[in-house]
Amino acid sequence: MTPVNRDVPALQAALAxxxxxxxxxxxxxxxxxxxxxxxxxxxxxxxxxxxxxxxxLITGLGGRPVxxxxxxxxxxxxTSPGTAVQLAAALEGSLPEAYMGLAGAADPSLRRLAxxxxxxxxxxxxxxxxxxxxxxxxxxxAAELAPRS
Amino acid sequence: MSPLxxxxxxxxxxxSQTRQRSFEQLTGVPYGMLAPGRADAGQERDPxxxxxxxxxxxxxxxxxxxxxxxLTSCSKDKPRPMPTPRPDVAVLTGAITTEQSLIxxxxxxxxxxxxxxARLAPLLSHHKQHLTVLQRHYRxxxxxxxxxxxxxxxxxxxxxxxSRALAALRTAELQAAAARTRDLAAVPAGLAQLFAxxxxxxxxxxxxxxxxx
Numbered sequence: 224m225t226p227v228n229r230d231v232p233a234l235q236a237a238l239a240x241x242x243x244x245x246x247x248x249x250x251x252x253x254x255x256x257x258x259x260x261x262x263x264x265x266x267x268x269x270x271x272x273x274x275x276x277x278x279x280l281i282t283g284l285g286g287r288p289v290x291x292x293x294x295x296x297x298x299x300x301x302t303s304p305g306t307a308v309q310l311a312a313a314l315e316g317s318l319p320e321a322y323m324g325l326a327g328a329a330d331p332s333l334r335r336l337a338x339x340x341x342x343x344x345x346x347x348x349x350x351x352x353x354x355x356x357x358x359x360x361x362x363x364x365a366a367e368l369a370p371r372s
Numbered sequence: 373m374s375p376l377x378x379x380x381x382x383x384x385x386x387x388s389q390t391r392q393r394s395f396e397q398l399t400g401v402p403y404g405m406l407a408p409g410r411a412d413a414g415q416e417r418d419p420x421x422x423x424x425x426x427x428x429x430x431x432x433x434x435x436x437x438x439x440x441x442x443l444t445s446c447s448k449d450k451p452r453p454m455p456t457p458r459p460d461v462a463v464l465t466g467a468i469t470t471e472q473s474l475i476x477x478x479x480x481x482x483x484x485x486x487x488x489x490a491r492l493a494p495l496l497s498h499h500k501q502h503l504t505v506l507q508r509h510y511r512x513x514x515x516x517x518x519x520x521x522x523x524x525x526x527x528x529x530x531x532x533x534x535s536r537a538l539a540a541l542r543t544a545e546l547q548a549a550a551a552r553t554r555d556l557a558a559v560p561a562g563l564a565q566l567f568a569x570x571x572x573x574x575x576x577x578x579x580x581x582x583x584x585x
Binding site: 328338348359 | 497498499501502505549552553556557561562564565566567568569570571572573574575576578579580583
């Protein structure tokens with residue numbers, strides 16, 4: 224059995240959430256209007272490219288990329304252009320935590336890829352009108368920061 | 373005493389337990405359970421570490437803590453084989469300086485434009501938290517000293533006008549995020565995760581500062 228590179232699990236965690244983002248943007252893209260259609264299409268392509276890049280990296284390191292689920296339970300029910308944009312912001316908000324493992328990868332280039340993806344995600348989250356991360360340490364949850372009782 | 377297990381500071385695998393270990397190395401606080409409903413929630417393991425894992429974490433934390441003051445404390449002991457100075461000491465100092473400069477800049481903008489203070493307060497608070505955690509790394513275990521941030525005395529020069537002051541803050545945030553991203557290769561895995569988180573916070577600040585009030 225070929226040993227799998229130790230960075231593969233972190234790549235898989237990021238890929239799993241990029242799959243969900245690609246699914247979510249595909250769904251919400253049908254609901255937005257006007258200029259936002261172009262913006263959503265552009266971001267959708269960004270996530271597809273990240274998904275493909277992560278899968279390629281996993282394969283290159285001897286892993287088998289996790290497959291997309293047939294459907295995802297999304298945090299916002301899309302019923303209007305407004306809720307579509309809310310979903311876009313929520314999807315971006317889920318990314319920093321998913322990339323956090325990769326930010327501690329053995330390969331420095333993967334750390335940079337993760338940090339860039341996290342920075343891009345919060346930037347888009349705010350541009351979609353989402354609430355900025357309510358923490359000084361995005362990607363690390365509030366529970367993680369709570370003092371030991 | 374055996375040599376510092378420097379190589380072991382990197383993450384072996386990035387499952388939740390490893391993140392936990394890495395996070396606790398950084399902050400000295402326990403890593404809680406991840407929020408439910410995440411895509412990887414099914415892979416989460418028991419958030420409570422076993423006692424063996426606690427010991428291992430402490431050992432690693434000890435190694436990290438012992439490694440940091442090497443530059444100042446080792447020059448006296450000639451006969452000892454000199455541990456290699458860790459490159460992350462300088463990197464950590466740089467990160468601390470960046471946060472101090474940002475805090476000073478926010479202070480200067482707030483003084484010059486009191487109307488902006490309410491908008492800037494949460495962002496300034498984030499930087500003070502960054503500084504606190506970074507300083508905890510630099511001098512691990514020194515809980516008696518005042519942890520209050522002491523911004524560098526350099527008075528930042530501000531462009532005149534509110535919108536230019538905001539633009540200066542935005543630029544400083546983007547530069548800080550870029551610097552921490554560049555530093556990722558030079559630090560142990562746990563510190564890299566902290567830098568990634570801080571850089572993400574700074575990118576968010578830049579986006580907020582670029583948005584209309």
